[in-house]
Amino acid sequence: MVRRPKRWIAACFLLLLAAVLAAFxxxxxxxxxxxxxxxxxxxxxxxxxxxxxxxxxxxxxxxxxxxxxxxxxxxxxxxxxxxxxxxxxxxxxxxxxxxxxxxxxxxxxxxxxxxxxxxxxxxxxxxxxxxxxxxxxxxxxxxxxxxxxxxxxxxAYFHAVCGGMTENAADCWGGSVQTAAVPCFWDGGAAGNISASFWPKAELAAKLGVTEEELALLTVRTTSASGRVQRLSCGAKSWRGSEFRSLLGLRSTDFNWLATAEGYWFTVQGYGHGVGMCQAGAIGLAEQGSDFN
Incomplete structure (x- = not known):
């Protein structure tokens, strides 16, 4: 089983912009x-x-x-x-x-x-x-x-639910554009914040192009400042976090998994790429009386 520290903050400021890290x-x-x-x-x-x-x-x-x-x-x-x-x-x-x-x-x-x-x-x-x-x-x-x-x-980028922390654009997509990862306090109970999916061993191995035995080697190599998976590997195979997310249809790159005798359970926090404005955070701020400024 692969674990990463659980974030207890579920939140997001509305948007940190581009190279100068200006707030949304x-x-x-x-x-x-x-x-x-x-x-x-x-x-x-x-x-x-x-x-x-x-x-x-x-x-x-x-x-x-x-x-x-x-x-x-x-x-x-x-x-x-x-x-x-x-x-x-x-x-x-x-x-x-x-x-x-x-x-x-x-x-x-x-x-x-x-x-x-x-x-x-x-x-x-x-x-x-x-x-x-x-x-x-x-x-x-x-x-x-x-x-x-x-x-x-x-x-300006935005996404549905950041899962407690937004993502730096450079960490998500590479390149030089910077949008700092910031905490978000309003999306813990948002719809879609937590999701899970199950992959039988044979299906997951076929999807990843590895053997069932090699699945035991599935490992997170690097994570971003927000805790999202940046790169992971399985034997000789390697993927960017965003590639792996798309391959398995996961809601975000903030995921971990549990291996069982039957297959793999993937637990995912957040919904979307995490860059820019968290819509759940925007709604939470608005409900507390903030205006769009």
Whole structure:
């Protein structure tokens, strides 16, 4: 069995940004207004939205698209301040992504989840009018606000549940972008914070490309500052933590396992890559009275 120290803190500040390690929440209204003033004119803010279902692309005003991105990425039942924080993060990500890649898609595994008005009507049913107004209000309340680092709009990352500590982007994906791992105090009871899965020995060995006997050699080699698995090995085989997570369909790289006679139990804390804003943390802060600043 592989164990790592259990973190008793289940929590997250909203977002630590990029190379300067600037906090996601700006410290005071003045900082937010100054940031907004540096943004491009509204007329220049059209994006290309690629629909992965049929490959079609449409040009759409960013502010209009944000309602669909909010609906796809966060529950409409979330507190207003959390939705506003999500709107700032999503606006920043979509704008930066559109600049660098020329478009943004509606695939959450690649860009962001997006729900069209028709899909929102179907999901919300009789609550459509209430939720639509609520999300539009969150977008309007943060109109034109984006996150900057060194004067550049940042592709602000976010995830569902950090599991008690966010992750440094460089530790997650490599590269030079830094978002410091910080503790988060509000997601201990969040849905999806703890999950488990069982793999019979034969199935796990086949998935990993090793023999059942070699499974006993499965070992964590390195972990990040937040305690997430960075690299592990099994005999001659080696994986990055993110690769192993994807291979087994685990919810995060904060996992351990228990070997039994029948197979392997994997226990996972958190949901998502852990970089940037923890949505469960944002909701927790909002419920305690914090605004999106």
């Amino acid at each position: 929440y700006f410290h005071g209204k003045a900082a937010v207004k100054q940031t907004a003033a540096e943004m491009p004119e509204k007329t220049a803010r059209l994006i290309i939205l690629r629909h992965t279902a049929d490959g079609a692309a449409e040009q759409i005003p960013l502010e209009d698209a944000l309602v669909g991105f909010l609906a796809g990425e966060m529950s409409a039942e979330a507190p207003e301040a959390a939705l506003q924080a999500q709107a700032v993060a999503a606006r920043s990500y979509v704008y930066a992504r559109n600049l660098s890649a020329g478009e943004v898609c509606d695939d959450s595994a690649h860009c962001l989840a997006y729900l069209s008005e028709e899909e929102r009507r179907k999901r919300w049913g009789r609550h459509f009018a209430k939720y639509e107004e609520k999300l539009k209000a969150a977008v309007a309340a943060t109109a034109d606000l984006m996150l900057l680092s060194d004067g550049e709009v940042q592709a």
